[in-house]
Amino acid sequence: MTAITSLRPVAVDQIDDYPFTVDDRFDSHYFMAWERRRWLNSDMRLRGEPECRALFFDLINISYDQSPVGTLPNDHKVLAKMLFISDDRFDQLCRLDFGPLHKWRKFNCDGEIRLGHPMVLKTLQEAHVRREDHQARSDAANINKRLLRLRNSIAGYSKDLSTNDAALRWIDDWLTNQGCSYRNSEWIERAMVAWSGHMQALSARRRTF
Secondary structure (H helix, E strand, O other), X not given: OOOOOOOOOOOHHHOOEOOOOOOOOOOOOOOOOOOHHHHHOOHHHHHOOHHHHHHHHHHHHHHOOOOOOOEEEOOHHHHHHHOOOOHXXXXXXXXXXXXXXXXXXXXXXXXXXXXXXXXXXXXXXXXXXXXXXXXXXHHHHHHHHHHHHHHHXXXXXXXXXXXXXXXXHHHHHHHHHOOOOOOOHHHHHHHHHHHHHHHHHHHHHHHOO
């Protein structure tokens, strides 16, 4: 049996931590972004064997359903089963310069060593940023709607108070901290009393200096 001399052990401290964990979910990410022009001009497509290119693409698709998302098991036998080919054939193809695992590398996933690919990781990080941006915009829109409803409710008691943005923010925070889920008239009145008490306390504090 000929020894494979190109494989060398990698120190654990040389393996990067994977940026996503098993708790990170991309449930709505049922499709993947694919940089068509980058792929068409990549070394993998231009120099890889057709079989290797097909398996490479399969592995990328498989990784999106793994945990953590975007990774693969660091086990050739398991990967061969996922690809429906024999262990020997998979090992043979992986010895090629542009094999099915081209540019896949090891990552530390909460103590487990798994494989990740820079292109897959880039796509997931961009999706994560877009999701956070969408969530931030959604949260901001919800806050604005809640403040508008609060402003309209307070206007029925005090027009001046309803135009005081600082007071609205304080009252909104107070109601939230009180765990108020339904802001009926009783809660609005209690919040206005709390605001009045807050302002009296501030005035008294200023007089002590």
